[in-house]
Amino acid sequence: xxxxxxxxxxxxxxxxxxxxxxxxxxxxxxxxxxxxxxxxxxxxxxxxxxxxxxxxxxxxxxxxxxxxxxxxxxxxxxxxxxxxxxxxxxxxxxxxxxxxxxxxxxxxxxxxxxxxxxxxxxxxxxxxxxxxxxxxxxxxxxxxxxxxxxxxxxxxxxxxxxxxxxxxxxxxxxxxxxxxxxxxxxxxxxxxxxxxxxxxxxxxxxxxxxxxxxxxxxxxxxxxxxxxxxxxxxxxxxxxxxxxxxxxxxxxxxxxxxxxxxxxxxxxxxxxxxxxxxxxxxxxxxxxxxxxxxxxxxxxxxxxxxxxxxxxxxxxxxxxxxxxxxxxxxxxxxxxxxxxxxxxxxxxxxxxxxxxxxxxxxxxxxxxxxxxxxxxxxxx
Amino acid sequence: xxxxxxxxxxxxxxxxxxxxxxxxxxxxxxxxxxxxxxxxxxxxxxxxxxxxxxxxxxxxxxxxxxxxxxxxxxxxxxxxxxxxxxxxxxxxxxxxxxxxxxxxxxxxxxxxxxxxxxxxxxxxxxxxxxxxxxxxxxxxxxxxxxxxxxxxxxxxxxxxxxxxxxxxxxxxxxxxxxxxxxxxxxxxxxxxxxxxxxxxxxxxxxxxxxxxxxxxxxxxxxxxxxxxxxxxxxxxxxxxxxxxxxxxxxxxxxxxxxxxxxxxxxxxxxxxxxxxxxxxxxxxxxxxxxxxxxxxxxxxxxxxxxxxxxxxxxxxxxxxxxxxxxxxxxxxxxxxxxxxxxxxxxxxxxxxxxxxxxxxxxxxxxxxxxxxxxxxxxxx
Numbered sequence: 200x201x202x203x204x205x206x207x208x209x210x211x212x213x214x215x216x217x218x219x220x221x222x223x224x225x226x227x228x229x230x231x232x233x234x235x236x237x238x239x240x241x242x243x244x245x246x247x248x249x250x251x252x253x254x255x256x257x258x259x260x261x262x263x264x265x266x267x268x269x270x271x272x273x274x275x276x277x278x279x280x281x282x283x284x285x286x287x288x289x290x291x292x293x294x295x296x297x298x299x300x301x302x303x304x305x306x307x308x309x310x311x312x313x314x315x316x317x318x319x320x321x322x323x324x325x326x327x328x329x330x331x332x333x334x335x336x337x338x339x340x341x342x343x344x345x346x347x348x349x350x351x352x353x354x355x356x357x358x359x360x361x362x363x364x365x366x367x368x369x370x371x372x373x374x375x376x377x378x379x380x381x382x383x384x385x386x387x388x389x390x391x392x393x394x395x396x397x398x399x400x401x402x403x404x405x406x407x408x409x410x411x412x413x414x415x416x417x418x419x420x421x422x423x424x425x426x427x428x429x430x431x432x433x434x435x436x437x438x439x440x441x442x443x444x445x446x447x448x449x450x451x452x453x454x455x456x457x458x459x460x461x462x463x464x465x466x467x468x469x470x471x472x473x474x475x476x477x478x479x480x481x482x483x484x485x486x487x488x489x490x491x492x493x494x495x496x497x498x499x500x501x502x503x504x505x506x507x508x509x510x511x512x513x514x515x516x517x518x519x520x521x522x523x524x525x526x527x528x529x530x531x532x533x534x535x536x537x538x539x540x541x542x543x544x545x546x547x548x549x550x551x552x553x554x555x556x557x558x559x560x561x562x563x564x565x566x567x568x569x570x571x572x573x574x575x576x577x578x579x
Numbered sequence: 580x581x582x583x584x585x586x587x588x589x590x591x592x593x594x595x596x597x598x599x600x601x602x603x604x605x606x607x608x609x610x611x612x613x614x615x616x617x618x619x620x621x622x623x624x625x626x627x628x629x630x631x632x633x634x635x636x637x638x639x640x641x642x643x644x645x646x647x648x649x650x651x652x653x654x655x656x657x658x659x660x661x662x663x664x665x666x667x668x669x670x671x672x673x674x675x676x677x678x679x680x681x682x683x684x685x686x687x688x689x690x691x692x693x694x695x696x697x698x699x700x701x702x703x704x705x706x707x708x709x710x711x712x713x714x715x716x717x718x719x720x721x722x723x724x725x726x727x728x729x730x731x732x733x734x735x736x737x738x739x740x741x742x743x744x745x746x747x748x749x750x751x752x753x754x755x756x757x758x759x760x761x762x763x764x765x766x767x768x769x770x771x772x773x774x775x776x777x778x779x780x781x782x783x784x785x786x787x788x789x790x791x792x793x794x795x796x797x798x799x800x801x802x803x804x805x806x807x808x809x810x811x812x813x814x815x816x817x818x819x820x821x822x823x824x825x826x827x828x829x830x831x832x833x834x835x836x837x838x839x840x841x842x843x844x845x846x847x848x849x850x851x852x853x854x855x856x857x858x859x860x861x862x863x864x865x866x867x868x869x870x871x872x873x874x875x876x877x878x879x880x881x882x883x884x885x886x887x888x889x890x891x892x893x894x895x896x897x898x899x900x901x902x903x904x905x906x907x908x909x910x911x912x913x914x915x916x917x918x919x920x921x922x923x924x925x926x927x928x929x930x931x932x933x934x935x936x937x938x939x940x941x942x943x944x945x946x947x948x949x950x951x952x953x954x955x956x957x958x959x
Contacts, residue, residue: 270888273861273862273888273889276861277858277861280854280857280858280861281858282854295889302855302893302894302895303855303858303891303892303893303894304891304892304893305858305862305889305890305891305892306889306890306891307862307888307889308887308888308889474660474662475682475683477660478657478660478661478683478685481653481656481657481660482653482685482687507688508650508653508687508688509653509675509685509686509687509688510685510686511683511684511685511686512683512684513682513683513684514682514683515682
């Protein structure tokens, strides 16, 4: 194997595939990146931690084809620190690799490419569904934070991605809150459907790759495509292929949890509410459940909290229909929602002080958040 | 005590004095900030960890004077998170403090100001020496990183600040390297002299306060002043007074260590050398001493390093007078020096492979760095 390529292009590609390298793996070859040069002038970089595999193709000048596995961290560090000029990379005897520029010469130890796991290829008859990059990325940002981070909780560490005749939706929940994001489908093809659950932390890596591809691409309305291959999803993002192991089993029947009506509805400024809750949280660290109390009375939300260090009262003006109410929350869950939303104004729907609060946009149903209240004692 | 003040001004002042609050102190009152409002419209904020004390004055609208100690972290967090508007602060019964804006109302628990340690005042006959802010800050940046970080090493955890008829100098050393920065004095007053040793980590905090004062001030050539009061230095930085406990004892006779001549002198581009050493260091992690070898031959410096993961060779063009030489270094010590210097080109002076290397500017003596070599074995 012998090829030359631009430092900048190779360094960016390594940054992308490195997201699939596990630092903690006990399988030595998985600390590596497989680099494969083909005679037609393509370099294929691959990494996998078995849950997530990433393969990226870049154009290089190949003198002779071949492949080798290199330690991901060392190889990426070397390439990143080289000046932005043409790099010569050549396989030498005993599985070593020469990396050469005008003033630098590295020889690093590689590993046998035979040991590297195969990464799924798209099958010829695969049914690809396309999504707008920005839309897909925003839906991840609106939902993935609500998934459980407790690996023992099974399927709820994942985000449900559902495509049907109504459009596309993502859903995540952890037992204390639930997030739903919905969009019309970008494409008009009918009959497309999909229902898969992707681990939230892997979906966040996919989101980063999409962000990188958006910033690199000149196209305004780029798309990604997803195909399902048995228990894996193959996600195509420009020249990057991401293979994700799906979570198996039935997702929670989340539609049953959403309350169908409410006795109190507020319309409130999002940033004012967020600032007020952030300040009130300063005195809500006690006992780790970040308890704040919302008193909904007339056209004011009064947020109160107290600890041994003092107490706080914040007032926010809003519009209300329905009853007055007192309700307690873990401030973190409310803040997570307010930070995930862009809208200037939001709608909050309540029933009683022990039933969940629903957060929605003023119009439409592009997002819905359900937040469980915390019971407040009479002495609070 | 009752006063109103701008959120922005108070928050910045708290940020400054908080640098003297120790998170680890066992004396509860030292987790606090003393706030004292005087009838003439001044708010004095003070904090101290006994090693370092900071006192800052700001203008506020005082309705009634008084003083209280507040928990530094909570009070700073509250003020920082309030909107930039006028804040009312009022002492209430039982040592509590009310903090009020148009929509927020905090009541926090304070502590008795009587328990707070006194902070030295400048004496009437104090001899103040002035330094240009930028110059003083740059001298700290050029030297303090070379001081020992091992608290058991005594005086070498400090930076020597010396003022005499030749100007001002700062010196720091840790047994492996030494840094010297020298400047002409800004003021022309004759007969000024000073020789003190300030703990490096405290000098770094002083540097941050100077940076803040530079960014806040419209003055181009601002100065700070230092007076010595027994075992303390009192440093005046605009409206901030910093009191520092000095290190006692005799500083190392550093002038004796500087070699007076050299058998090899190089002139080399600083950033090229830095990049080359940074890359070579990628393979120099073995055994924690970051060993790199410099081979000085003709008009080339060849930097080599190796580990189990591979080996590297970097070539840098330079101008040389004197003998060729092979010498080993801990790359960290060389990189620290190259990062601290701004000059495009530097001079490096060597004698043998077991004697220190001296790094200097091409002209003048505004800095001198001495770096001890690492012995390289014949098999390297």
